[in-house]
Every structure is written in structure tokens, then in C-alpha cells.
Amino acid sequence: MGSSDYNPPDDPLDIIHEDADILLVNKPAGLLSVPGKGEGLADCLITRIQAAFPTALLVHRLDRDTSGVMVFALKKSAQRHLGLQFERRHTKKTYAALVHGEVAGKTGEIHLPMVVDWPNRPLQHVNFVHGKQAVTQWRRGAVKDGVTRMRLYPHTGRSHQLRVHMQAMGHPILGDPFYSENAADYPRMMLHAESLKLRHPQGGKATEFKAKVPF
Structure with missing residues (x-):
């Protein structure tokens, strides 16, 4: 992507x-x-947030074309606490997606190791020799006019994981500029981080935060 x-x-x-x-x-x-x-490429969410919340610190990222829930820490101690939760996979994330084609089956789990595709970076690809473990659970929703609504639950946090796993399954995410052939037909990539469950840095209470699916 150029500026x-x-x-x-x-x-x-x-x-x-x-x-x-x-x-x-x-x-x-x-x-x-x-x-x-x-x-x-300087304009981004963290700089916009820091303009309003000067102490805000990054914890994790979402791809440019993905919308949805992101958490930021407002204290160093909170950043450490949240960082460990992501690192140890103690957070639970749910994504909503619209994908090409009619998905067979109601639920499933994808185990396909991934690594950066160096000649074509930032693209990632499935690689059984050099790839790192990547696991995604999925649940099929409504199917209409050759499009399937999906709920995706990543167990690992590889870059572009959901996008690559859906492509490998034969059902790329609609509007994906990297892994779908007709991205230009859609106003955006149809992938949204719908909910994030984490333990609050103060007291450790498990709390779920949601952002309504915009498609």
C-alpha cells in the first residue's frame, strides 16, 4: 500500500x-x-486516540481494512497486564465476516500453519515447513445469494490469519484487497472484530466488550 x-x-x-x-x-x-x-501513512488510530488521551498505549492491532473492537491501555501497568493476556491467549475474540460461496457444514476448525510470503509481503501464506501454528474455529450463519455469514474465533493471533484461513477454505472474505479476486466490487472488507473478552487490569474481572456489526 502506497501513501x-x-x-x-x-x-x-x-x-x-x-x-x-x-x-x-x-x-x-x-x-x-x-x-x-x-x-x-502517519494518520492512524493510535495517534488520533493520543490526541484525546495522551497516556494511551498500544496493546494489539487490527488490520487496516478490519473494523471493530480494539483495547488501549491508559497506564503502563495496564499495558503490561493486557499484553500478557494477549501473549498467553487468555483473551477471547469473535469476528463477523461475509465470505464468498456457500459454506458446507455448520461448524469447524482450521489448523493451517502460516508465515509471511516474503516475495509478496505483507501477504501471508500457509506453509507446512516454516509456518507457525494458526488455529481458527468457525460457525456458519445465514447463507444468501452465494454469500455466507460467518462467526470466526481465532485461537492464535497470526497476521492476516482469518483472511488466509478463509481463502484456504475456498471462501475468501468479501472485499479483501489481498486474498479475494473481486475486492473492488465491495465498499470495504467484510471483516469486523465484534467482541473482545478480557480480564480488567484492576481486579481481574472478566469483561466482554462489543461493537455492532456494520454489515
Whole structure:
């Protein structure tokens, strides 16, 4: 992606939850989580958030074209606490997606190791020799006009994991500029981080935060 074709939306911050330790926002599709390389790629969610919340710290990322729930820490201690939860896979994430074709079966689990596709980076690909473990559970929703609604539950957090796993399954995500052949037919990539369950850094209470699916 060059800076010339980066036109992020200028929506105001959509805050889901805010307290002394954490901030949760609904990231819009088309906005980078962190700055890209180059002057034209400086506008991103973390800089917008830090303009309003100067102590905000990054915990995890969502792809530019994915929308949905992101958590930021407002204290160093909270960043450490949340960082460990992501690292140890103690958080639970649910994504909503629309995919090409009619998915057979009601539920399933994908075990396909992944690694960066170096000649074509930032693309990733399935690689049984050099890939790192990647696991995604899925549940089929409504099927209509050759499109299937899916709920995706990643157990690992590989870059582009859901996108590559759906492509490998033969049902790429609609509007995906990297892994789908007719991305231009859709206004955005149809992938949304619908919910994030984590333990609050203060007291450790398990809490779920949601952002309504926009498609």
C-alpha cells in the first residue's frame, strides 16, 4: 500500500468504554492501527486516540481494512497486564465476516500453519515447513445469494490469519484487497472484530466488550 491510495475515514472516535486503566474503541475500516512507513501513512488510530488521551498505549492491532473492537491501555501497568493476556491467549475474540460461496457444514476448525510470503509481503501464506501454528474455529450463519455469514474465533493471533484461513477454505472474505479476486466490487472488507473478552487490569474481572456489526 502506497501513501497515495491511503484515504482513511475521518469519523470521530467511537468510544465503547473508558475508565482509569483502559480505553476500548470501535476502529473504522480503512484506518491503520499504527503509523505506516512514509509521510502519507502517519494518520492512524493510535495517534488520533493520543490526541484525546495522551497516556494511551498500544496493546494489539487490527488490520487496516478490519473494523471493530480494539483495547488501549491508559497506564503502563495496564499495558503490561493486557499484553500478557494477549501473549498467553487468555483473551477471547469473535469476528463477523461475509465470505464468498456457500459454506458446507455448520461448524469447524482450521489448523493451517502460516508465515509471511516474503516475495509478496505483507501477504501471508500457509506453509507446512516454516509456518507457525494458526488455529481458527468457525460457525456458519445465514447463507444468501452465494454469500455466507460467518462467526470466526481465532485461537492464535497470526497476521492476516482469518483472511488466509478463509481463502484456504475456498471462501475468501468479501472485499479483501489481498486474498479475494473481486475486492473492488465491495465498499470495504467484510471483516469486523465484534467482541473482545478480557480480564480488567484492576481486579481481574472478566469483561466482554462489543461493537455492532456494520454489515
